[in-house]
Every structure is written in structure tokens, then in C-alpha cells.
Amino acid sequence: MSQCDIYSIEKVQKKFTKRLPGCNNLTYIERRNKLNLTTLELRRLYYDLVMCYKIVFNIVAFEFSEFFARSTYLSTRCHPHKLHVNHTRTNIRYNYFACRVVKVWNSLPADIVDFSSLCCFRRSLRNIDFSEFLTVQ
Helix, strand or coil: CCHHHHHHHHHHHHHHHHCCCCCCCCCHHHHHHHHCCCCHHHHHHHHHHHHHHHHHCCCCCCCHHHHCCECCCCCCCECCCCECCCCCCCCCHHHCHHHHHHHHHHCCECCCCCCCCHHHHHHHHCCCCCHHHCCCC
8 A cells, every 4th residue: 555545544443542531632643542443454454464373274264385485594683484485567456455564473472472263363363563664663
């Protein structure tokens, strides 16, 4: 998604939260905190990682090879489930799921993320700061 698209979608949530009772005098960040919301971009990233987990660990009926390839480079500092980044020649495929999630997936810290189950994985994602991958703060 382009920055323009991200801002346009985020604007919808900004306008909606501004109309809620007791929220019209608050800033957008204060409204999100009061309502316990995240940015739409962060939610998309979170669910992209969850879907990636389901594909990597064969929880869904998708072929792993249709989306990813396992990385042959294994570092002792990273988690053992690294994926190969498929480089694209054009920007058309750059925003596809398989291309956009690999960089974030490979950067997941091994000491924080628990890959033992889907539930543990989801819970551990909440403890990670993804701000370097987000456009909107």
C-alpha cells in the first residue's frame, strides 16, 4: 500500500473516533489510547504475521512453496524459521502479502517471539515494537 492509501484509510478511523461521545476534544492518539485501538496499519501487519505463521506451520490449506521459500542462511541470533525474500523487478508485486511480510517476519526477535503454538505466537507479537515498519504513528 502506498503512503497515500494508508493515510486515506487511517483518516476513516480518525473521523469515526472523533464523533464518539467524550472523544471530540482529544487528539487522535489520545482517542486511540482511550478506546484501546491500534492503527489500522499495525493491525494489518499483525494479521499478516499471523497468516504467515499459519502458512509456515501448515495450519491453513495453502502451499508454503506458493508464497515463500525457506532461507538457507541461518544465523545464531535469529529465529530458525527465516524466509527467503523474493525480489521483484517491478513495484506491482512489492505490496503483495508474500513480499511485504517477509522482512518483518525475519526481523522477529527470537528471545521474545514464541513459535510453540499459534496462541503463544499471537501473544508474543503484542510485546514487539513494530514502529520501524509503520508509516503512520
